[in-house]
Amino acid sequence: MTKNNQPTYPLGEDAGTEVMAASGRKIKDITLEAIARGELNGADLLIKPDTLLMQARFAREGGFTQLAENLERAAELTAVPNDELLRMYETLRPGRATHAEMIALAERLELQFHAPLNAALVREAAMVYLARNLVKRSPPPAPMADDTY
Amino acid sequence: MTGSKRFAILAERDINKETFVEPWPEAGLIVTDSPFDPQPSLRIDSAQHQIVELDGKQRADFDALDFFIADHAIDLNVAEEAMASPSRNLARMLVDINVPASRIRRLVAGCTPAKLCDVIRYMNVLEMMIGLAKMRVRRTPANQAHVTNKREHPALLAADAAEAALRGFAEIETTVGVARFAPLNALAIQIGSQTGRGGVLTQCSVEESLGLRIALKGLTSYAETLSVYGTEGTFVDGDDTPWSKAFLSAAYASRGVKIRFTSGTGSEALMGHAEGRSMLYLEARCLLITRGAGSQGVQNGSISCIALPESLPGGVRAVLAENLLASMLGLEVASGNDALASHSAIRKSAKLMLQFIPGTDFIFSGYSAVPKRDNLFGGGNFDAEDFDDYNVLQRDMQIDGGVRPITEEQAIGIRRQGVLAIQAVYAALGFPPITDEEVEAAVLGHSSDDMPARDVVADLSAADRFLAGSQSMLDIVGALQQRGFTQTAAAILEMGRQRVIGDYLQPAAIFMPIPHLELTQPRYHVLSAINDVNDYAGPGTGYHMSEERWKEMQRLPQVKSPREFIKDQVSGRCERLVELGAAKESRHSEVIVAVGPGFGTALTRTINGVDHEKVLEAILTGVAREGLTARIVKVYQSSDLAYIGYTGTALSGSGIAIGLQSRGTTVIHKRGLARLNNLELFPQSPSLTLEIYEAIGRNAARYAKGEAVRPVPVQVDNWARLRLIVKTALLHRRETEEVRDKPPMEMFFDWEPDV
Structure with a gap:
């Protein structure tokens, strides 16, 4: 099972670690029977931030530093709802937001979602976008492809 | 001018349908070492702990990509050491079995894009292949399939995905012709693949936001086409920046979904922003962005642009180089071989070997598991019609190419299960029904040409409602379970559970099935660079x-048992051919027909099924037409044709003998010639007919009479040897079993020529 009481990879095969979904439901309770009883909802298939941090640790120990950092950012983003997540991504695409809008996004990430790592990434992007003229220009960019039909 | 016939034929060859051009660096049409590529350089401001010069460019002049690479992709602790290491030493470390991958990867973490290219400069393809075998992050190689069809038919998608999963592909990717089909295509692939083999990862390649929405619904388990580019202009045209891509990859991971980036030589030149840099240099930049953004891996190897590097000298080498660079950087590599790269079967196969032999995390980033004409990726360099070829390549080289042969019966069975499952889900979710006629067509069909038409407008509006609505993976699992597709339901749910566990977010993760578990509880064993570390060291x-x-x-289904191969050559022994006593020399003007030890007894027909008695009749007729007689002797001491004929000459009154092996191979020999010499040799037994045997008898008689002889013309069929070599070997083996230590025997043949 665990080594120094630390979970071991693969988590799914580590008998000593009970993985839970974001809902708090234990993995062993995510079953066809539970679906048949109508007990499961979307949150039962979402990963918990703790689990992502464990995976980040495995990645770092394996020498995959940047992947570990990505998984740490991902742990923060578990708090962001789907629609919001899509909007944030959209904001970061080139020419979508002014410098001020990007800074506002960074602040929202930091304050509302307690996501300092993502906030730092967005602030850095805001700085580079300004320097490289990747902030919003007029006329405004075309709407999202999904809205065109 | 009168042209050369040979050049006219060459011009028609498949290879000459390709485009070949000279390098043009200014247009980015150069694969490596553009005169405008920068020299490697790196300067760190230690106070700021910041890179202030990267490949000859000062921080003040950095473009967005330089900033991202400098601040995210390069390990400052090792950068100075790495940049000071001679590139040739790094190249040599890659092929040195005494240098572990981890030592190389530590130094590579400190290399700039130009430095990485400088290492490649010292390497030929063989050395790069060794490097790839060593640096690939996952020990076990695997393969990815493409499943699409031009009609976007859900039943056919499900059937093809089920078959591809059963064939062993670890990942299956689909895409769309019409973007609105995305959720339905993703669903069909998911249901098909999880029916074929639980644990296959699936994705649907679409625009980035749409891809994320589909993943959020639980319809895909990974995303691959997060495209990155090597120049700022191209990146922006691709509607992203390194930061938006980094955010996107974290967004996917936050929902437990695996991602890999996509890059590849040629895209910048194709999109008009190559800035005069070589394709490999720009790809090195892409790879550092990929690593910096925290993607676990990359799909590269030129991908959809492959024909562009292939139009240039060294293009295929450069494509291998980009795979190698990615693996050196610790990235999972799905190594191209997907888009149509060549008209020539020789060229496409040769190119494949560069990834197939060393093995990569995914040898193809899309083996087309459908016919080319149904491949919506512009692909199908290898397609469903090459399945048998690919399986044979694996068997030939004893290389695990990630695929396995299946029987027709298995394919039909699994396709039916997959299609019935999607039919049930369509019914349960209220989508336009899949009819029984469509089910049958998809089970037995090969391409979308075999499918009945569907109401595309109705399908698309169902797709829109599905995407916008709240139905998700749970509803699909529930529907499958309710309608009795428990195994598929359990397999899809397990993919959901794996999202919660997150093990497959690690580099190069795939799922292997764990057999013999409860039907309702499939569990997969994850293999990744964390627990299946490539430890190649020679x-x-x-x-x-x-x-x-x-x-x-x-x-392979087409493999036969060789034990049955020669049954057609054996019937009851020839009744009219009787052995008398030891053969004696004669002084008559005659021809000896010396047959092999199995002739007419152990074996009774030649390789192409001619009765031995008929062969003798033909030869004897030919001799008789020239007014001579022939004696038949059986040679026991050897099954070798030259020996048989040679032995005959010693007994022949004229010194002329015909040697005849049981499989039909024939020689006309003459006393006084060296054993391995002859007058006429007929080595291609499959093309010897009774007419030819008669002509052989006739010529032998003419030699015996001392006449000038025109050799018997024979057909040359070089394919015969290829087709029949196993049979030839077994017939010869059978004849050799009849070899005895006894002298040649006189044979009585109860037949008179009618001349």
């Missing part, structure tokens, strides 16, 4: 396929 190390896997690869 012969006897690294990936070694199991005995079971090797047997599976050998089990």
